[in-house]
Amino acid sequence: MSSALTPSVLRDLAREFGDRYQPKKLRALMVAGSGLKLEIPGWEASEKIPMAEIMPFDMHHLEGHDHSITLWRRGEESLMVMNGRFHLYQGYSPAEVVAPVRLAALLGAELMLATNATGSLDPEIPAGSLVIISDHINLQASNPLVGAWGRDFGPQFPDMSDTYDPEYRKIALRLAREAGFEVFEGVYVAMLGPSFETPAEVRMLGKLGGTVVGMSTVPEVIAARQAGMKNLVISLASNPAAGLVDRPLTHQEVMEAGQEAAAKLRILLGRLVENIIR
Numbered sequence: 001m002s003s004a005l006t007p008s009v010l011r012d013l014a015r016e017f018g019d020r021y022q023p024k025k026l027r028a029l030m031v032a033g034s035g036l037k038l039e040i041p042g043w044e045a046s047e048k049i050p051m052a053e054i055m056p057f058d059m060h061h062l063e064g065h066d067h068s069i070t071l072w073r074r075g076e077e078s079l080m081v082m083n084g085r086f087h088l089y090q091g092y093s094p095a096e097v098v099a100p101v102r103l104a105a106l107l108g109a110e111l112m113l114a115t116n117a118t119g120s121l122d123p124e125i126p127a128g129s130l131v132i133i134s135d136h137i138n139l140q141a142s143n144p145l146v147g148a149w150g151r152d153f154g155p156q157f158p159d160m161s162d163t164y165d166p167e168y169r170k171i172a173l174r175l176a177r178e179a180g181f182e183v184f185e186g187v188y189v190a191m192l193g194p195s196f197e198t199p200a201e202v203r204m205l206g207k208l209g210g211t212v213v214g215m216s217t218v219p220e221v222i223a224a225r226q227a228g229m230k231n232l233v234i235s236l237a238s239n240p241a242a243g244l245v246d247r248p249l250t251h252q253e254v255m256e257a258g259q260e261a262a263a264k265l266r267i268l269l270g271r272l273v274e275n276i277i278r
């Protein structure tokens with residue numbers, strides 16, 4: 001049964017989660033594509049908690065799909081790793097999409113480290129590249145801070161400059177290059193989806209200053225920013241955006257590119273945690 005995600009509901013949720021799982025010093029929220037098998041040197045995966053057990057709203061996920069939180073631990077410290085995320089295009093409300101971010105913030109996390117899949121708007125950025133996100137353009141026509149209680153989670157009008165932490169971006173670029181991966185930096189354009197963009201939209205988004213286009217992450221980044229968390233977002237450019245090559249775009253192509261890139265992301269995320277969370 002769904003209930004409104006008011007500040008008091010979220011505070012109760014955080015208290016129950018804290019009592020039950022004792023995350024102690026929660027260092028970061030990580031949002032990884034579902035099915036990404038992480039290896040984080042020095043940390044151990046402990047409890048895996050189905051999202052439906054935590055969140056007080058209806059799940060729209062298919063039976064059998066992994067949609068959970070894994071707690072990773074190193075002594076007293078923990079990391080909250082989301083396996084799969086909530087998308088606006090699935091019919092989740094903006095408040096539902098950002099509920100895990102607010103939960104992590106209430107439990108003390110100071111960093112959100114997220115990955116996603118995108119279409120490349122730049123012919124110079126081939127499919128399979130990693131793109132460290134430096135900024136975003138929100139074209140989802142929605143914002144998780146809209147609403148009567150948005151301001152209870154932080155400033156109602158948060159500054160959005162340097163939302164993507166400049167220091168962490170530098171580290172991510174360096175680590176990706178050291179690992180031998182093709183890596184770029186650029187602007188993420190958030191579309192609502194779930195249809196892919198038209199070729200005319202892709203031309204427009206490129207002219208507007210976008211580097212890659214996707215259907216996720218920006219609501220979470222805004223909520224994390226409001227809560228005072230730092231953000232680091234790494235995109236996998238899984239395909240050239242529509243119209244940049246002469247063939248239709250399929251969900252299959254995006255999924256397959258994701259599988260191939262999973263190894264890169266696993267290595268980079270592991271090294272990032274080693275370098276950033278000391």
Ligand code: HPA
Pocket residue numbers: 117118119120196197213214215238239240241242249254
């Ligand atoms: N467009 C929007 N979202 C995406 C794409 C795309 O081309 N590829 C992966 N996610």
